[in-house]
Amino acid sequence: MVNIMSRIILCIDMDAFFASVEQKANPRLRGKAIGVIGSGARTVITTASYEARKFGVKTGMNIWEAKKACPHLILVIANNARYTHTCKGLEEIYSRFTPDVEIYSIDEAFLDVTATHHLFGGPEEIGRSIKRSIKEAFGINCTVGIAPNILLAKLVSDIAKPDGLRWIKPEDVEGLMEDLPVKELWGIGAKITERLAVLGIRTCGELGRAPSSLLRSKFGIYGETLKAMGKGICSRHVQAKPEDARSIGHSMTLPRDIRERKEIEAYLFKLSEMVGRRARKHGYMGKTIVLVIRYADFETFSRQSMLLDFTNDTHDVYEGAITLLNGIHLKDKIRLLGVSLSTLIHDPHQLPLIEEERKRKAVLRAMDYVNDRYGEFKLTWGSYIAREREAGVISPSWKPSGVKSVHLK
DNA sequence: TCTGGGGTCCTAGGACCC
Protein backbone atom coordinates (compact mmCIF):
# COMPACT_ATOMS: atom_id res chain seq x y z
CA MET A 1 0.00 0.00 0.00
CA VAL A 2 1.29 3.42 -0.99
CA ASN A 3 1.34 6.14 1.62
CA ILE A 4 -0.55 9.21 0.45
CA MET A 5 2.40 11.41 1.42
CA SER A 6 4.71 9.47 -0.82
CA ARG A 7 2.78 10.02 -4.02
CA ILE A 8 4.36 11.99 -6.81
CA ILE A 9 2.03 14.58 -8.26
CA LEU A 10 2.70 17.07 -11.04
CA CYS A 11 0.75 20.28 -11.36
CA ILE A 12 1.04 21.72 -14.86
CA ASP A 13 -0.08 25.33 -15.10
CA MET A 14 0.08 27.32 -18.33
CA ASP A 15 1.72 30.71 -18.06
CA ALA A 16 -0.75 33.51 -18.94
CA PHE A 17 -2.55 30.91 -21.03
CA PHE A 18 -5.00 32.91 -23.17
CA ALA A 19 -2.50 35.70 -23.69
CA SER A 20 0.27 33.28 -24.64
CA VAL A 21 -1.96 31.51 -27.16
CA GLU A 22 -2.85 34.86 -28.74
CA GLN A 23 0.78 35.91 -28.89
CA LYS A 24 1.69 32.65 -30.55
CA ALA A 25 -1.16 33.00 -33.07
CA ASN A 26 -0.30 36.61 -33.92
CA PRO A 27 3.43 37.45 -34.13
CA ARG A 28 2.70 41.17 -33.86
CA LEU A 29 1.53 40.61 -30.28
CA ARG A 30 4.70 38.85 -29.16
CA GLY A 31 6.73 40.65 -26.55
CA LYS A 32 3.90 43.17 -26.12
CA ALA A 33 1.69 44.08 -23.20
CA ILE A 34 -1.65 42.52 -24.10
CA GLY A 35 -4.87 41.86 -22.26
CA VAL A 36 -7.37 39.21 -23.33
CA ILE A 37 -10.94 40.38 -22.78
CA GLY A 38 -14.50 39.21 -23.41
CA SER A 39 -16.61 40.55 -26.23
CA GLY A 40 -19.19 42.45 -24.16
CA ALA A 41 -19.24 46.19 -23.66
CA ARG A 42 -18.55 45.87 -19.94
CA THR A 43 -15.90 43.20 -20.01
CA VAL A 44 -12.80 42.78 -17.86
CA ILE A 45 -9.26 41.49 -18.34
CA THR A 46 -9.36 37.69 -18.43
CA THR A 47 -5.62 37.21 -18.81
CA ALA A 48 -2.76 39.70 -19.04
CA SER A 49 0.54 38.85 -20.71
CA TYR A 50 3.59 39.00 -18.45
CA GLU A 51 4.64 42.18 -20.28
CA ALA A 52 1.34 43.75 -19.14
CA ARG A 53 1.57 42.36 -15.60
CA LYS A 54 4.78 44.34 -15.13
CA PHE A 55 2.61 47.46 -15.34
CA GLY A 56 0.13 46.13 -12.80
CA VAL A 57 -2.52 44.82 -15.18
CA LYS A 58 -4.38 42.03 -13.43
CA THR A 59 -7.17 39.56 -14.11
CA GLY A 60 -10.55 41.06 -13.25
CA MET A 61 -9.60 44.68 -13.94
CA ASN A 62 -11.97 46.61 -16.11
CA ILE A 63 -10.69 48.12 -19.33
CA TRP A 64 -10.56 51.59 -17.87
CA GLU A 65 -8.36 50.56 -14.93
CA ALA A 66 -6.14 48.41 -17.13
CA LYS A 67 -5.55 51.21 -19.62
CA LYS A 68 -4.77 53.58 -16.78
CA ALA A 69 -2.15 51.18 -15.43
CA CYS A 70 -0.73 50.47 -18.87
CA PRO A 71 -1.68 53.00 -21.58
CA HIS A 72 -0.06 51.03 -24.41
CA LEU A 73 -1.94 47.84 -23.48
CA ILE A 74 -3.23 45.97 -26.54
CA LEU A 75 -6.67 44.46 -25.99
CA VAL A 76 -7.48 41.18 -27.70
CA ILE A 77 -10.93 39.60 -27.70
CA ALA A 78 -10.87 36.04 -26.40
CA ASN A 79 -11.01 33.26 -28.96
CA ASN A 80 -12.34 30.34 -26.96
CA ALA A 81 -12.07 27.80 -29.75
CA ARG A 82 -8.31 28.37 -29.84
CA TYR A 83 -7.99 27.70 -26.11
CA THR A 84 -10.15 24.59 -26.04
CA HIS A 85 -8.30 23.22 -29.05
CA THR A 86 -4.97 23.80 -27.31
CA CYS A 87 -6.32 22.26 -24.11
CA LYS A 88 -7.20 19.05 -25.94
CA GLY A 89 -3.69 18.88 -27.36
CA LEU A 90 -2.23 19.32 -23.89
CA GLU A 91 -4.27 16.44 -22.59
CA GLU A 92 -2.79 14.21 -25.26
CA ILE A 93 0.73 15.18 -24.19
CA TYR A 94 0.03 14.46 -20.51
CA SER A 95 -1.46 11.07 -21.26
CA ARG A 96 1.87 9.87 -22.67
CA PHE A 97 3.24 9.77 -19.13
CA THR A 98 0.38 8.44 -17.00
CA PRO A 99 -3.27 7.50 -17.25
CA ASP A 100 -3.93 9.43 -14.03
CA VAL A 101 -4.53 12.85 -15.56
CA GLU A 102 -7.02 15.33 -14.16
CA ILE A 103 -7.80 18.30 -16.38
CA TYR A 104 -8.65 20.65 -13.56
CA SER A 105 -9.37 23.72 -15.69
CA ILE A 106 -8.63 24.92 -19.18
CA ASP A 107 -5.07 25.85 -18.22
CA GLU A 108 -4.28 23.54 -15.33
CA ALA A 109 -3.83 19.80 -14.89
CA PHE A 110 -2.72 17.32 -12.24
CA LEU A 111 -0.81 14.16 -13.07
CA ASP A 112 -0.17 11.30 -10.66
CA VAL A 113 3.09 9.72 -11.84
CA THR A 114 3.73 7.63 -8.72
CA ALA A 115 3.49 4.38 -10.65
CA THR A 116 5.05 5.48 -13.93
CA HIS A 117 7.83 8.01 -13.30
CA HIS A 118 10.56 5.37 -13.30
CA LEU A 119 9.68 4.55 -16.92
CA PHE A 120 10.58 8.06 -17.99
CA GLY A 121 13.70 8.87 -15.99
CA GLY A 122 11.96 10.30 -12.93
CA PRO A 123 9.48 13.09 -12.11
CA GLU A 124 11.73 16.00 -13.11
CA GLU A 125 12.50 14.41 -16.46
CA ILE A 126 8.75 14.04 -17.06
CA GLY A 127 8.31 17.70 -16.18
CA ARG A 128 11.03 18.73 -18.60
CA SER A 129 9.63 16.52 -21.37
CA ILE A 130 6.17 17.99 -20.91
CA LYS A 131 7.49 21.55 -20.99
CA ARG A 132 9.47 20.78 -24.15
CA SER A 133 6.56 19.04 -25.88
CA ILE A 134 4.16 21.88 -25.12
CA LYS A 135 6.63 24.44 -26.36
CA GLU A 136 7.17 22.51 -29.58
CA ALA A 137 3.51 21.82 -30.23
CA PHE A 138 1.96 25.12 -29.17
CA GLY A 139 4.78 27.59 -28.66
CA ILE A 140 3.73 28.44 -25.12
CA ASN A 141 5.32 28.11 -21.69
CA CYS A 142 4.08 26.38 -18.61
CA THR A 143 5.23 25.81 -15.06
CA VAL A 144 5.52 22.41 -13.45
CA GLY A 145 5.21 21.86 -9.71
CA ILE A 146 6.13 18.43 -8.36
CA ALA A 147 5.17 17.41 -4.83
CA PRO A 148 3.81 14.59 -2.63
CA ASN A 149 0.21 15.81 -3.01
CA ILE A 150 -2.05 18.10 -5.04
CA LEU A 151 -2.09 20.98 -2.54
CA LEU A 152 1.71 21.18 -2.53
CA ALA A 153 2.09 20.59 -6.28
CA LYS A 154 -0.21 23.51 -6.91
CA LEU A 155 1.58 25.68 -4.38
CA VAL A 156 4.97 24.87 -5.85
CA SER A 157 3.82 25.61 -9.40
CA ASP A 158 2.60 29.03 -8.23
CA ILE A 159 5.95 29.69 -6.57
CA ALA A 160 7.96 28.58 -9.61
CA LYS A 161 6.04 30.72 -12.14
CA PRO A 162 6.68 31.60 -14.90
CA ASP A 163 8.35 29.00 -17.09
CA GLY A 164 9.53 27.08 -14.02
CA LEU A 165 9.96 23.57 -12.73
CA ARG A 166 10.34 22.74 -9.07
CA TRP A 167 10.19 19.58 -7.03
CA ILE A 168 9.36 19.63 -3.35
CA LYS A 169 10.20 16.36 -1.60
CA PRO A 170 8.54 15.25 1.63
CA GLU A 171 11.59 16.20 3.70
CA ASP A 172 11.47 19.80 2.36
CA VAL A 173 7.80 20.42 3.11
CA GLU A 174 8.14 21.64 6.68
CA GLY A 175 10.75 24.21 5.80
CA LEU A 176 8.70 25.50 2.89
CA MET A 177 5.53 25.90 4.94
CA GLU A 178 7.01 27.55 8.04
CA ASP A 179 6.98 31.18 6.88
CA LEU A 180 4.56 30.86 3.97
CA PRO A 181 1.56 33.23 4.26
CA VAL A 182 -1.70 31.24 4.60
CA LYS A 183 -3.20 33.18 1.68
CA GLU A 184 -0.88 31.30 -0.69
CA LEU A 185 -2.71 28.04 -0.07
CA TRP A 186 -5.33 26.74 -2.45
CA GLY A 187 -8.63 27.06 -0.57
CA ILE A 188 -7.69 29.97 1.66
CA GLY A 189 -9.04 33.21 0.27
CA ALA A 190 -9.33 36.77 1.51
CA LYS A 191 -12.04 36.10 4.13
CA ILE A 192 -10.40 33.13 5.80
CA THR A 193 -7.04 34.93 5.75
CA GLU A 194 -8.68 37.80 7.60
CA ARG A 195 -10.36 35.54 10.16
CA LEU A 196 -7.11 33.67 10.76
CA ALA A 197 -5.25 36.98 11.22
CA VAL A 198 -7.68 37.85 14.02
CA LEU A 199 -6.53 34.67 15.75
CA GLY A 200 -2.91 35.70 15.27
CA ILE A 201 -2.34 33.12 12.54
CA ARG A 202 -0.51 34.45 9.50
CA THR A 203 1.79 31.69 8.29
CA CYS A 204 1.21 28.06 7.42
CA GLY A 205 3.61 27.10 10.21
CA GLU A 206 1.37 28.89 12.72
CA LEU A 207 -1.73 27.36 11.17
CA GLY A 208 -0.30 23.85 11.44
CA ARG A 209 0.51 24.36 15.13
CA ALA A 210 -2.79 26.04 16.04
CA PRO A 211 -4.94 24.03 18.50
CA SER A 212 -7.58 21.89 16.80
CA SER A 213 -10.15 23.02 19.34
CA LEU A 214 -9.62 26.68 18.40
CA LEU A 215 -9.87 26.06 14.67
CA ARG A 216 -12.89 23.81 15.09
CA SER A 217 -14.70 26.39 17.18
CA LYS A 218 -14.08 29.13 14.59
CA PHE A 219 -14.37 27.22 11.32
CA GLY A 220 -16.44 24.18 12.16
CA ILE A 221 -15.64 21.05 10.23
CA TYR A 222 -13.29 23.00 7.94
CA GLY A 223 -11.04 23.73 10.94
CA GLU A 224 -9.44 20.29 10.82
CA THR A 225 -8.79 20.65 7.10
CA LEU A 226 -7.20 24.05 7.65
CA LYS A 227 -4.83 22.68 10.25
CA ALA A 228 -3.82 19.84 7.94
CA MET A 229 -3.31 22.30 5.09
CA GLY A 230 -1.00 24.33 7.29
CA LYS A 231 1.17 21.23 7.60
CA GLY A 232 1.05 20.63 3.85
CA ILE A 233 -1.24 17.63 4.17
CA CYS A 234 -3.93 17.00 1.58
CA SER A 235 -5.85 13.80 0.94
CA ARG A 236 -7.52 14.76 -2.32
CA HIS A 237 -6.51 12.39 -5.10
CA VAL A 238 -6.02 13.07 -8.78
CA GLN A 239 -9.40 12.42 -10.35
CA ALA A 240 -8.86 11.06 -13.82
CA LYS A 241 -12.57 10.57 -14.43
CA PRO A 242 -14.54 13.80 -14.48
CA GLU A 243 -17.39 13.87 -11.99
CA ASP A 244 -20.93 14.44 -13.14
CA ALA A 245 -21.86 18.11 -13.33
CA ARG A 246 -23.95 19.56 -10.49
CA SER A 247 -25.28 22.53 -12.41
CA ILE A 248 -25.33 24.07 -15.86
CA GLY A 249 -25.76 27.82 -16.07
CA HIS A 250 -25.23 30.93 -18.11
CA SER A 251 -25.24 34.53 -17.08
CA MET A 252 -24.55 37.80 -18.80
CA THR A 253 -23.83 41.35 -17.88
CA LEU A 254 -26.15 43.28 -20.17
CA PRO A 255 -24.83 45.93 -22.56
CA ARG A 256 -26.76 48.47 -20.49
CA ASP A 257 -28.90 48.32 -17.36
CA ILE A 258 -32.51 47.53 -18.13
CA ARG A 259 -35.87 47.55 -16.42
CA GLU A 260 -38.31 46.91 -19.27
CA ARG A 261 -40.15 43.60 -18.97
CA LYS A 262 -39.93 42.62 -22.67
CA GLU A 263 -36.19 43.12 -22.70
CA ILE A 264 -35.73 41.06 -19.55
CA GLU A 265 -37.80 38.27 -21.05
CA ALA A 266 -35.79 38.32 -24.28
CA TYR A 267 -32.53 37.88 -22.37
CA LEU A 268 -34.01 35.18 -20.17
CA PHE A 269 -35.10 33.30 -23.24
CA LYS A 270 -31.66 33.53 -24.72
CA LEU A 271 -30.03 32.31 -21.48
CA SER A 272 -32.59 29.51 -21.13
CA GLU A 273 -31.81 28.36 -24.64
CA MET A 274 -28.08 28.33 -23.92
CA VAL A 275 -28.69 26.31 -20.75
CA GLY A 276 -31.14 23.90 -22.37
CA ARG A 277 -28.92 23.31 -25.35
CA ARG A 278 -25.88 22.58 -23.24
CA ALA A 279 -27.84 20.23 -21.02
CA ARG A 280 -29.12 18.34 -24.07
CA LYS A 281 -25.69 18.26 -25.66
CA HIS A 282 -24.17 16.67 -22.58
CA GLY A 283 -27.12 14.43 -21.83
CA TYR A 284 -28.32 16.03 -18.61
CA MET A 285 -31.75 16.87 -17.29
CA GLY A 286 -32.38 19.08 -14.27
CA LYS A 287 -35.12 19.74 -11.78
CA THR A 288 -34.13 23.03 -10.17
CA ILE A 289 -34.25 26.36 -11.98
CA VAL A 290 -32.18 29.22 -10.58
CA LEU A 291 -32.62 32.84 -11.59
CA VAL A 292 -29.81 35.26 -10.75
CA ILE A 293 -30.25 39.01 -10.82
CA ARG A 294 -27.70 41.74 -10.28
CA TYR A 295 -28.96 45.27 -9.88
CA ALA A 296 -27.21 48.33 -11.26
CA ASP A 297 -25.70 48.92 -7.81
CA PHE A 298 -24.14 45.42 -7.93
CA GLU A 299 -26.41 43.91 -5.32
CA THR A 300 -26.78 40.29 -6.44
CA PHE A 301 -29.29 37.69 -5.38
CA SER A 302 -30.92 34.49 -6.59
CA ARG A 303 -34.23 32.70 -6.48
CA GLN A 304 -34.71 29.03 -7.16
CA SER A 305 -37.49 26.53 -7.35
CA MET A 306 -37.94 22.88 -8.06
CA LEU A 307 -40.02 21.70 -10.94
CA LEU A 308 -42.26 18.67 -10.76
CA ASP A 309 -40.17 16.83 -13.33
CA PHE A 310 -36.66 16.74 -14.75
CA THR A 311 -36.24 18.62 -18.00
CA ASN A 312 -33.75 19.97 -20.50
CA ASP A 313 -36.33 21.69 -22.66
CA THR A 314 -35.61 25.36 -23.32
CA HIS A 315 -39.23 26.31 -22.82
CA ASP A 316 -39.48 24.63 -19.42
CA VAL A 317 -36.32 26.39 -18.26
CA TYR A 318 -37.64 29.68 -19.59
CA GLU A 319 -41.06 29.25 -17.97
CA GLY A 320 -39.35 28.44 -14.68
CA ALA A 321 -37.22 31.55 -14.88
CA ILE A 322 -40.27 33.70 -15.69
CA THR A 323 -42.20 32.26 -12.74
CA LEU A 324 -39.30 33.16 -10.44
CA LEU A 325 -39.10 36.62 -11.98
CA ASN A 326 -42.80 37.12 -11.29
CA GLY A 327 -42.17 36.58 -7.61
CA ILE A 328 -39.68 39.43 -7.42
CA HIS A 329 -40.46 43.09 -6.98
CA LEU A 330 -37.65 44.77 -8.94
CA LYS A 331 -36.31 47.69 -7.00
CA ASP A 332 -33.75 48.87 -9.53
CA LYS A 333 -32.49 48.48 -13.09
CA ILE A 334 -30.89 45.13 -13.87
CA ARG A 335 -27.22 44.81 -14.73
CA LEU A 336 -26.85 41.04 -14.97
CA LEU A 337 -29.17 38.11 -15.56
CA GLY A 338 -28.37 34.46 -15.02
CA VAL A 339 -30.25 31.20 -15.48
CA SER A 340 -29.08 27.82 -14.35
CA LEU A 341 -30.30 24.29 -14.08
CA SER A 342 -29.33 22.06 -11.16
CA THR A 343 -30.34 18.84 -9.39
CA LEU A 344 -29.06 17.10 -12.49
CA ILE A 345 -29.48 13.53 -13.65
CA HIS A 346 -28.46 11.79 -16.85
CA ASP A 347 -31.07 12.02 -19.55
CA PRO A 348 -32.36 8.45 -19.84
CA HIS A 349 -33.12 9.06 -23.54
CA GLN A 350 -36.56 7.66 -23.14
CA LEU A 351 -38.76 8.05 -26.13
CA PRO A 352 -41.43 10.55 -25.22
CA LEU A 353 -44.83 8.93 -25.10
CA ILE A 354 -46.81 11.82 -26.38
CA GLU A 355 -46.55 12.44 -30.10
CA GLU A 356 -46.44 16.21 -29.80
CA GLU A 357 -43.63 16.02 -27.28
CA ARG A 358 -41.72 13.65 -29.52
CA LYS A 359 -41.94 16.12 -32.39
CA ARG A 360 -40.70 18.94 -30.23
CA LYS A 361 -37.70 16.93 -29.06
CA ALA A 362 -36.86 16.16 -32.69
CA VAL A 363 -36.94 19.88 -33.44
CA LEU A 364 -34.68 20.60 -30.47
CA ARG A 365 -32.18 18.02 -31.67
CA ALA A 366 -32.19 19.53 -35.16
CA MET A 367 -31.65 23.01 -33.74
CA ASP A 368 -28.79 21.79 -31.60
CA TYR A 369 -27.19 20.17 -34.60
CA VAL A 370 -27.33 23.33 -36.71
CA ASN A 371 -26.22 25.54 -33.84
CA ASP A 372 -23.25 23.32 -33.13
CA ARG A 373 -22.16 23.48 -36.72
CA TYR A 374 -22.79 27.10 -37.47
CA GLY A 375 -22.59 28.85 -34.14
CA GLU A 376 -25.04 29.91 -31.50
CA PHE A 377 -28.30 31.59 -32.40
CA LYS A 378 -27.96 31.30 -36.15
CA LEU A 379 -31.05 29.20 -35.81
CA THR A 380 -33.58 29.85 -33.14
CA TRP A 381 -37.22 29.93 -32.36
CA GLY A 382 -39.36 32.28 -34.44
CA SER A 383 -40.87 33.66 -31.27
CA TYR A 384 -37.46 34.57 -29.93
CA ILE A 385 -36.49 36.59 -33.01
CA ALA A 386 -39.84 38.35 -32.91
CA ARG A 387 -39.34 39.10 -29.26
CA GLU A 388 -35.87 40.41 -29.81
CA ARG A 389 -36.88 42.74 -32.60
CA GLU A 390 -39.87 43.92 -30.68
CA ALA A 391 -37.66 44.83 -27.75
CA GLY A 392 -35.14 46.51 -30.00
CA VAL A 393 -32.35 44.37 -28.67
CA ILE A 394 -29.53 43.16 -30.84
CA SER A 395 -27.66 40.34 -29.24
CA PRO A 396 -23.89 40.16 -29.75
CA SER A 397 -24.10 37.15 -32.00
CA TRP A 398 -27.15 38.27 -33.91
CA LYS A 399 -26.36 38.51 -37.61
CA PRO A 400 -29.02 39.37 -40.18
CA SER A 401 -27.47 37.05 -42.77
CA GLY A 402 -27.47 34.14 -40.36
CA VAL A 403 -31.05 34.27 -39.21
CA LYS A 404 -33.33 31.61 -40.49
CA SER A 405 -36.83 30.87 -39.47
CA VAL A 406 -37.90 27.56 -38.12
CA HIS A 407 -41.23 25.91 -38.71
CA LEU A 408 -42.35 23.83 -35.83
CA LYS A 409 -44.77 21.67 -37.80
C1' DT B 1 -18.18 54.05 -19.46
C1' DC B 2 -16.23 50.69 -12.59
C1' DT B 3 -16.39 45.92 -11.29
C1' DG B 4 -16.94 38.77 -16.57
C1' DG B 5 -18.50 34.14 -16.54
C1' DG B 6 -18.20 29.30 -15.37
C1' DG B 7 -18.41 26.41 -11.54
C1' DT B 8 -18.20 23.71 -6.45
C1' DC B 9 -19.11 23.18 -1.68
C1' DC B 10 -20.83 24.65 2.86
C1' DT B 11 -24.09 26.74 6.20
C1' DA B 12 -28.26 28.23 8.30
C1' DG B 13 -33.03 28.37 8.75
C1' DG B 14 -37.71 26.88 7.73
C1' DA B 15 -41.01 23.33 6.25
C1' DC B 16 -42.46 18.98 6.95
C1' DC B 17 -42.72 14.27 8.63
C1' DC B 18 -42.60 10.59 12.03
Next chain:
DNA sequence: TCTGGGGTCCTAGGACCC
Protein backbone atom coordinates in the same frame (compact mmCIF):
# COMPACT_ATOMS: atom_id res chain seq x y z
C1' DT C 1 -53.47 23.03 30.39
C1' DC C 2 -47.21 24.61 26.88
C1' DT C 3 -45.14 21.42 23.96
C1' DG C 4 -39.62 16.73 22.34
C1' DG C 5 -36.50 15.53 19.00
C1' DG C 6 -34.47 13.70 14.96
C1' DG C 7 -34.08 13.50 9.95
C1' DT C 8 -34.62 15.17 5.31
C1' DC C 9 -35.65 18.40 1.78
C1' DC C 10 -35.53 22.94 0.06
C1' DT C 11 -33.96 27.82 -0.40
C1' DA C 12 -30.71 31.74 -0.12
C1' DG C 13 -26.36 33.39 0.49
C1' DG C 14 -21.43 33.26 0.80
C1' DA C 15 -16.51 31.70 0.16
C1' DC C 16 -13.54 30.02 -2.99
C1' DC C 17 -11.46 28.62 -7.46
C1' DC C 18 -10.00 29.25 -12.54
